[in-house]
Amino acid sequence: MNIPQNTELEKISIQAQSTLEKISYPTKKNEDWKFTRISDFNPESFNSAKVNFVSQEIINDIVGNESNTYKIVLIDGIISSKYSNYPQEKWVTLSFSEALKSEKYQSILLSKVNSISDKEHYFNTLNMASYQEGIFIYVPKQTIEEELIELIYINSEQDQKAIRNLRNLIIIEDQSKIQISEKIYSLSEFDFFSNIVTEIFVGKNADFRLYKIQDDVPTSYLIDSTFIEQEADSTALIHTFSFGGKTVRNELSFDHKGENINSTLKGITIIGEGQEVGNHTLVKHNQPNCESHELYRGIYQNSSHGIFNGKIKVNKIAQKTNAFQQNNNILLSEKSSIDTKPQLEIFADDVKCSHGCTVGQLDNDALFYMKQRGIHEKEAKALLMFAFCADVMETVFIPHLKNKINKIVAKKLGVNSDFEI
Structure with a gap:
């Protein structure tokens, strides 16, 4: 267990350890975990991941040489200054340990970390109790960054099944804009479990966009929990593209703290033999005149399994809410399956809310038409x-x-x- 050496952060981690002892490991009797292959995520089946050497050749091959993006490269959870490239004069990127040494950023980090994540969630609590470093991104007021920032996780080869808990904190101040893509590369031939918690604060009139590209090796497992708090007049757009990995569980939670907020959640899942991807979303409309748009598409081949569990909650004061949720799926095999559950909880009376889902196969008439034309x-x-x-x-x-x-x-x-x- 690796607890950062800072009194306040130690207190938070110790409290999380205490909470972990009181809450139960989730089972299929828990509605939120009913369809998940929960046994794949049993932390007792994994050892703490080690920090190992990764050759420059492998890193260069992963990172690439694109010059039109900034790069933040984490090797075994630690930021690599050698392979990273970003302008510190515009916005700040530090590891948690570095941020805690800074008088300027220590108080900001401590005031925000673990403040919006689900403290009763087993894996979020496990993460807080035993995380191995993390990344702190701070975007000051009125900072406009047009270039894409690539967040690249590289997990080194391991000599046994391993788990790594990483925690991220991203703060976008008022009237700022930033866009990030993230991708995980696991190099181990053994089962590797990444348990990642990211807390994101989007300020007033700010614009934040995140693109998650999940195409890891077949021996990888992922729980990716992202919590987003938005202030008035802000925009947050999250895309989740799930293609690789053995078992993946994505959790997205949006919390509206002001009026005129726009939240967009979109995803594509294309998986095959023995893979499982679950998308679990929650949008909390707490204020009037806000919008959320949610669209997930899934294509399932062979014996793959998909899960969609989306919930929209509209508070009684959240009048004029406009919320849309849709999940569409194509099953390409009799062995593939999808469990989908769109949900609405509405306590206001002047709203526009809709949800729906479809499960089917390719249109045979359209296929025949195209074949007739060569x-x-x-x-x-x-x-x-x-x-x-x-x-x-x-x-x-x-x-x-x-x-x-x-x-x-x-x-x-x-x-x-x-x-x-």
Whole structure:
């Protein structure tokens, strides 16, 4: 167990350890975990991940040489100054241990960390009790950053099954804008479990965009819990693209703290043999005149399993709320399955709220029509599935990022990467 050496943070971690002893490990009797392969996440099956050497050749291959993005590279949870590239004069990126040494940022970190995450959630509490470093990003007021920031996690080779708990804190002050993509690369041939908690504070009239690209190795497991608190007139847009990993559980929670807030949650899941991806979302409309738009699309092949559990809660004072939630799924095999549960809890009477879900197969009439016009069946199916994903991809406004995701989608569908969504 690695508790940072700071009195206040130690208190928080020790309290989390105490709480962990009182709460139960989730089972399928718990409604939120009913469909999840919970046994895959049993922390007793894993040892604490070690910090090991990763060759420069491997890191260079992962990081790439794109010059139109900034990069924050974490090797075994520790920021690598050698491979990272970002302008500290505009916004601040530090490890928790570095931020705690700074008189300027220590109080900011301590006032925010562990303040909006679910303290009764077993894995969030486990994370707080035993996290191994984390990243602190602070964007001052009226800071506009147009370049994409790539957050790259590299987990080194391990000699046994391992778990790493990482905790992130991102603060975007008023009238600022920032956009981040994140991706995990696990190098171990043994099962590797990443338990990541990220707390994000979006200030008044701020704009925040996050693109999660999940395409890790087949021996990886992930619980990715993200908590977002938005102030008045702010925008937060989160895309989650799930392609790789053995078992993945994404949890997104939005909390509205002012009026005229816009929250967008979108996702694409394309998985195959033996994979499971669950998307669990919660949007809390606490103030009037706010919007949330939620769209998740899933394509399930072979014996894969998907989960969608989305909830929108509208407080009684949250009049004029406009909330939309939709989950659409295609099953390409009799062995594939999806458990989907969209939910609305509305306590206000002047609102526009809708939700829905569909589960089906590819349109045989459309497939026949395309084949009649000389398009090979494999390409015809891929075109239909690309079109199925288009509504999600239309809000990815960064061309090179969109192109990267297109290539991953094409690879998952087994077709030429010249296809574009």
